[in-house]
């Protein structure tokens with residue numbers, strides 16, 4: 095048994111942990127230009143069916159209860175939010191770190207504090223590539239200079255797991271920074287290779303809406319007049335918070351593309367590309383937006399009060415005693431500044447109840463109905479379908495997963511998004527009866 099059937103069933107999420115798990119070097123992660131994300135290539139001649147790549151794979155199965163057994167997270171009745179010791183808004187006091195960050199530079203500032211206070215020997219982070227657009231790497235930063243190269247978020251796939259070989263050969267304590275599926279991969283890897291357990295000092299997670307395939311870029315950037323065959327690099331969060339696209343072209347030119355749109359058509363094109371149609375297929379069946387097995391989860395503070403924020407702030411959920419303690423130490427040592435944030439606000443802005451992550455029971459039912467592969471989950475707490483109207487969205491996702499395979503049908507993606515967003519506006523964002531009352535009031539008043 096190897097991970098080739100994970101790839102064939104579109105369950106691979108590009109985490110990269112299968113590659114170092116293979117004792118025969120039979121697994122090689124590569125960027126697949128057709129699919130638009132990284133997948134493992136298996137050399138069947140070298141494969142002896144040890145099954146180790148399959149055993150560490152979070153694409154095919156996540157047993158939250160088992161993975162949590164080493165994490166000491168107390169999961170509440172409903173698993174979606176994970177354990178929450180406190181919620182806050184934090185930002186780096188170092189201006190350079192804050193300015194170059196995806197959000198408020200919390201992650202980099204905390205790791206910087208851990209370096210300075212000699213609590214760690216390195217941090218497992220990722221950095222973008224500037225010679226090819228889809229070639230980012232996971233690496234171990236061993237000092238502040240190395241660490242600063244990791245700032246900003248990369249929204250296309252990063253096979254972080256590759257770095258495990260170096261970790262296994264290193265001694266000391268390390269911070270791991272990753273999105274939820276990478277956290278799952280790391281924890282599964284630890285079960286098979288327990289020697290790395292003691293080396294992972296802290297897991298810093300981010301919220302995650304989904305990974306973009308390069309199909310999103312193929313769909314969107316030509317509509318902005320850009321020839322993507324000339325694209326050499328891409329930053330997603332460049333400049334003032336919340337940041338804009340910064341594309342590097344082969345001739346050295348840089349093109350900045352903002353996310354504030356003058357027309358509804360342009361806004362819709364952006365949403366079709368980056369908010370609905372071209373996620374890595376396995377992201378549609380991801381049940382962990384909140385990175386619930388991390389020590390601390392960081393995200394963007396999409397709260398109305400930060401609408402005009404320019405420098406950036408990070409929205410934080412601290413989940414373990416260790417996470418809580420380190421945040422307080424970093425604040426008291428002058429590395430971070432804290433503002434209060436209510437639990438309800440955090441959960442509202444992350445849209446747990448409206449989006450797919452919080453409605454995976456509906457996804458499971460619909461995917462099974464259409465005979466589409468669905469990962470094996472065992473949850474910790476209860477899960478529930480938050481909103482029955484999400485079934486429209488699941489069906490729309492199944493349709494778009496079929497449409498997007500044929501570029502000649504891409505013109506259907508925008509009408510599909512339009513219909514889906516109307517249904518969502520009427521039945522999910524507004525309550526249907528409230529919506530009807532508003533319409534009637536408008537008509538007769």
Ligand SMILES: Cc1cc2nc3c(=O)[nH]c(=O)nc-3n(C[C@H](O)[C@H](O)[C@H](O)COP(=O)(O)OP(=O)(O)OC[C@H]3O[C@@H](n4cnc5c(N)ncnc54)[C@H](O)[C@@H]3O)c2cc1C
Pocket residue numbers: 194195196197198199200201202203218219220221244245246247248249250251252254271272273276300301302303304305392393394395408409
């Ligand atoms: C794919 C993805 C989707 C996200 N979706 C959401 C969302 O829906 N809602 C939300 O609130 N926040 C989301 N985030 C988190 C947000 O973009 C910021 O990463 C987070 O707020 C931390 O910001 P910071 O300023 O503290 O980090 P910085 O100080 O800028 O440091 C960024 C850290 O993130 C790590 N990193 C960047 N890209 C990746 C990657 N692809 N895989 C693993 N690690 C990476 C870097 O190694 C670095 O350590 C997402 C992040 C990613 C990577």
Ligand code: SF4
Pocket residue numbers: 097100101105106107108109110111112113133134147150151152153154279
């Ligand atoms: S999800 Fe990760 S471990 Fe599984 S096949 Fe894909 S890259 Fe390999």
Ligand code: SF4
Pocket residue numbers: 107273274275276302303304305374376377378380381382
């Ligand atoms: S949505 Fe889930 S599966 Fe997709 S990249 Fe984010 S954490 Fe991974």
